[in-house]
Amino acid sequence: KAGVTQTPRYLIKTRGQQVTLSCSPISGHRSVSWYQQTPGQGLQFLFEYFSETQRNKGNFPGRFSGRQFSNSRSEMNVSTLELGDSALYLCASSRLAGSSYEQYFGPGTRLTVT
Amino acid sequence: DQQVKQNSPSLSVQEGRISILNCDYTNSMFDYFLWYKKYPAEGPTFLISISSIKDKNEDGRFTVFLNKSAKHLSLHIVPSQPGDSAVYFCAALFGANSKLTFGKGITLSVRP
Numbered sequence: 001k002a003g004v005t006q007t008p009r010y011l012i013k014t015r016g017q018q019v020t021l022s023c024s025p026i027s028g029h030r031s032v033s034w035y036q037q038t039p040g041q042g043l044q045f046l047f048e049y050f051s052e053t054q055r056n057k058g059n060f061p062g063r064f065s066g067r068q069f070s071n072s073r074s075e076m077n078v079s080t081l082e083l084g085d086s087a088l089y090l091c092a093s094s095r096l097a098g099s100s101y102e103q104y105f106g107p108g109t110r111l112t113v114t
Numbered sequence: 115d116q117q118v119k120q121n122s123p124s125l126s127v128q129e130g131r132i133s134i135l136n137c138d139y140t141n142s143m144f145d146y147f148l149w150y151k152k153y154p155a156e157g158p159t160f161l162i163s164i165s166s167i168k169d170k171n172e173d174g175r176f177t178v179f180l181n182k183s184a185k186h187l188s189l190h191i192v193p194s195q196p197g198d199s200a201v202y203f204c205a206a207l208f209g210a211n212s213k214l215t216f217g218k219g220i221t222l223s224v225r226p
Contacts, residue, residue: 101207
């Protein structure tokens with residue numbers, strides 16, 4: 001079955017602009033999480049959505065926001081971009097099946113802020 | 115406060131031998147533990163997970179062992195292949211609706 005897909009794969013933006021990233025989870029997965037990956041900080045959790053509701057949030061400023069649609073697709077928005085927002089943004093979809101938990105990552109969106 | 119620790123930054127093994135990747139954690143409330151493989155500039159690839167109610171889970175060449183009393187888990191890869199060369203991350207989860215907490219990763223090199 002298809003994996004997690006993210007669009008676009010690459011983005012170049014200017015400081016002060018805003019950006020929207022999109023994620024389609026694995027079919028049947030209702031939970032979508034977003035992470036920021038940088039060489040210095042590693043993988044940092046942004047937020048998680050389940051059934052269109054944000055149920056967990058990391059320590060990022062309010063410029064970072066997201067939403068989830070009824071078909072479980074999710075979008076992440078970053079407003080007033082800063083140079084430090086340059087990173088690989090990863091989306092992950094997860095499912096709990098019995099005593100097994102799995103979380104699969106997409107290929108990421110590489111954002112460069114100039 | 116680093117709750118998931120991978121204390122060895124790298125490991126080198128011969129092709130065909132066993133690779134043992136270790137991970138320690140401090141929070142006894144973690145419910146699930148996951149292992150990921152990652153190549154540069156790509157997203158992590160899920161390998162295997164284990165529930166805190168189990169002590170072993172196996173999937174093909176990958177086996178994860180969990181020692182709750184020692185707060186330690188390990189990933190065994192047998193036999194190791196050159197294509198296994200990558201960075202491996204251990205991650206832990208508290209509840210099924212929470213964020214993954216990742217270790218810093220360990221670089222595995224499998225020599226032909």
